[in-house]
Amino acid sequence: MYLHGRNVLREILKLEPKKLKIKKVLFTDQKNVDRELEELKEHTAKKGYRMEVVPPEKLFNLSREKKHQGVVINLKEFPYTSLETLLDKIMEKKRSLLVLLDRIQDPHNLGAIIRSSVAAGADGVIITEKASVEVTPAVVKVSTGLVFRIPIVRVVNMARTIETLKEEGFWTYAATMEGEPYYSVSFTDKAALIFGNEGKGIRHLVKKKSDYLVSIPMCEGIDSLNVAASAAIMLFEYRRQWALREGVNP
Template identity: 60%
Template structure:
């Protein structure tokens, strides 16, 4: 997996390197590059990453993107988190928010939801292992590199995972047009919020295993919102309630 861009590298450098699978970081061999790129190269070297240099056109061939900003990260694979380790880590927390993505297929939607999830302080994201977008260079780019800032786990059976979360004290809320208005909902201290497929929404069994359905009221002239937009509205409302609860 070849990632590119300075923001992506900047975020990657804030993560524990032992959790990453970086094979090498390749910088442009152009002379007279700006100080920002030089600083990133020095920090990458200080963190112990393998550093190489290439001509700009070769960097473009690596990542298939001409606007690579002078750096390409050669990643063996995306570092998905382990679900059991994640649940153990948040078990003692008083509050927690997990974002459940039920077969989100558009990479841009996935990247945007990751970015929103980090912005609201969510604890983790769970995606389905089948019929779902993977974490690809495109997803990382849309997330502005923030895909490395939040644990992301892959789930085989989302409905079963909901039951596991309930055993851990979570309440499950699914975004659905038949639900109560999101601003009337009161979240539990530990909440998992489900967002469904772009065309079909949350699947029937996943919906049935949820504790409550929540919706975004809108004018009759609009059928629905993009799932990334819906996630932003609902997740920021969850953040608002958490902030009020801490006052």
Template identity: 45%
Template sequence: MKSLAQEFAVPVKWVPKQKLDSMTQDAVHQGVVLAITPYEYLTLKQLLSQKKEHSFYLILDSLEDPHNFGSILRTADASGVDGVIIPKHRSVGITPVVVKTSTGAVEHIPIARVTNLSQAITELKEAGFWIFGTDMKGTSYDKWNTKGSVALIIGNEGKGMSEGLKKEVDEMLTIPMTGHVQSLNASVAASLLMYEVFRQRGFESL
């Protein structure tokens, strides 16, 4: 590892374990921490400039848990998501915990940060996107028509989607459940839906 760092001109500094614990907020670091420059988010315009014929974006509505965000990014990379959109305020951004939980996926998924999600959705619609939300009531996710360019909204861990955004969607999707708990963890729900798009668009032809 030291020779690789030297090869790529990455400076190495030896510090006490307590320093690494502090830098990682007592997370598991296995004795190595990499300090990097702040993450550079895209604007929505920059993200849309990368639009494909059938793009698939995630819109994270005020997600707060960095572990959920990191897990979503990891699955997004695995399932072929083309971009993620997050709000600037009242939402988790790219933190060391997110980077670690994503196992590097944060470096491969374009992430745009916007001031207003409602305005972003309006711009996505103008660019030809169909907007889908997640709720307890709606179309079963396995009946979801994923053709064309689609954007999927994943709501806050506790409150779900904001009422304002619910008015913006073209169709609500739901994940059928049985049992006593009537909601899934945000990253688990997002994973099921991401892989439904992957299944319909390409998995069956692999």
């Protein structure tokens, strides 16, 4: 897949090259564009990635995006993390926040939720393999490249994943229209927040497996918020409660 933009490249340069399957990083062949681009080129070369300079039209053709900022990255595939690897990584943590997405379909929503998850300090985002958008160039763009800063896990069975997380000490909170107001819930240190499909919400079985149903009370006559807005509100409520408990900004 072809990714573009300087923020995205900057995030990629923070990672170990062996963690990514990068075929090539392409830069504009325009001379003296700006100092920032020169620095990115040097950094990319140091990391040992294959590079090529091409006319800006080619960058546009590959990325289908005018605002490519002189940078296109050819990535073989997005580096998903396995559930096991994620669990290993967070096992020892006293506090951990996970985000579970049950069949989110809009790339804009997935990208926005990933961005908010990183900002709230979440340890991972778990998505369903079926009937869900995967990490596409649009998702990477909306996440402003932050998709490379958090493990993204794809699972076949979300209900079973919830069972596994419970065994690991997580409490699970499903965002629904019914259920307790989110601000009356005391989130546990290890919490998994679950959000559902844009039209249909969380599937029945997934909801049934969850420990708590949590709602966001809203204006009469309105029956839903955008899922990325709901996620932002609940993720930062978790962070707010934690900050107040610890007496510091985490």
